[in-house]
Amino acid sequence: MLTMMKLSGSVLVMMVVVMLQQALDVVDATSHQMQKRAIAELLVDSTLKAIETDGLDVVLGQINNLNNTRFRDTEDVNGYVVAFANNGTCLAHGQRPGDFVGRTTEDVILAKIPELKDKLDGWKINTLMVEKAQAGGGWVTYNWITPTGVVYEKNSLVKQPKDYKDMYVLSGYDVTTPEDVAPAPDPKEE
Numbered sequence: 001m002l003t004m005m006k007l008s009g010s011v012l013v014m015m016v017v018v019m020l021q022q023a024l025d026v027v028d029a030t031s032h033q034m035q036k037r038a039i040a041e042l043l044v045d046s047t048l049k050a051i052e053t054d055g056l057d058v059v060l061g062q063i064n065n066l067n068n069t070r071f072r073d074t075e076d077v078n079g080y081v082v083a084f085a086n087n088g089t090c091l092a093h094g095q096r097p098g099d100f101v102g103r104t105t106e107d108v109i110l111a112k113i114p115e116l117k118d119k120l121d122g123w124k125i126n127t128l129m130v131e132k133a134q135a136g137g138g139w140v141t142y143n144w145i146t147p148t149g150v151v152y153e154k155n156s157l158v159k160q161p162k163d164y165k166d167m168y169v170l171s172g173y174d175v176t177t178p179e180d181v182a183p184a185p186d187p188k189e190e
């Protein structure tokens with residue numbers, strides 16, 4: 001009887017410890033995401049302000065210059081700014097300017113990862129973002145890809161500069177990390 005009680009007592013303690021750890025993990029993940037949201041807001045808002053004070057071309061050039069730290073989170077390689085024309089052409093990209101600038105997202109997908117054709121629709125993402133930007137700006141959740149074709153979920157803040165209604169600026173963070181999700185299927189194995 002005593003042994004039973006001891007045993008169930010330690011099981012109970014274990015359960016409480018596990019539950020506490022799970023609760024802490026949730027709090028940790030939530031505050032991590034809040035931090036990412038705050039950084040994205042800071043990056044987008046400072047970009048819009050800089051466009052007003054320094055002019056669009058200067059700012060686009062600085063975003064595209066990977067040496068320039070003005071519009072990036074120097075502690076996180078994934079904290080950067082992107083600018084697109086409403087027609088889907090990328091104007092500036094803070095992480096992969098060589099891949100994106102002058103191209104649409106759909107062009108990049110088809111050129112780099114043709115097996116994602118019809119699985120990830122670059123035009124649809126652009127439409128979502130244009131609509132959100134024109135409605136006053138806000139957060140958009142969508143699927144995105146790593147350069148090797150791993151699909152994961154991303155959350156981005158999208159806003160239009162005051163004097164340029166034919167374009168939008170965004171900055172986001174990963175909701176799921178690429179390690180959490182399976183890679184896109186290899187067509188050779190299908």
Ligand SMILES: *[C@@H]1O[C@H](CO)[C@@H](O)[C@H](O)[C@H]1NC(C)=O
Nearest residue numbers: 061062064065066067068097
């Ligand atoms: C960035 O810095 C590297 C190393 O200093 C230099 O070689 C490169 O030309 C710079 N690129 C730009 C766009 O300024």
Ligand SMILES: *[C@@H]1O[C@H](CO)[C@@H](O)[C@H](O)[C@H]1NC(C)=O
Nearest residue numbers: 085086087088089091166167
């Ligand atoms: C898209 O818009 C940009 C900026 O307004 C412009 O430079 C570019 O020529 C346009 N591209 C197409 C394909 O219409």
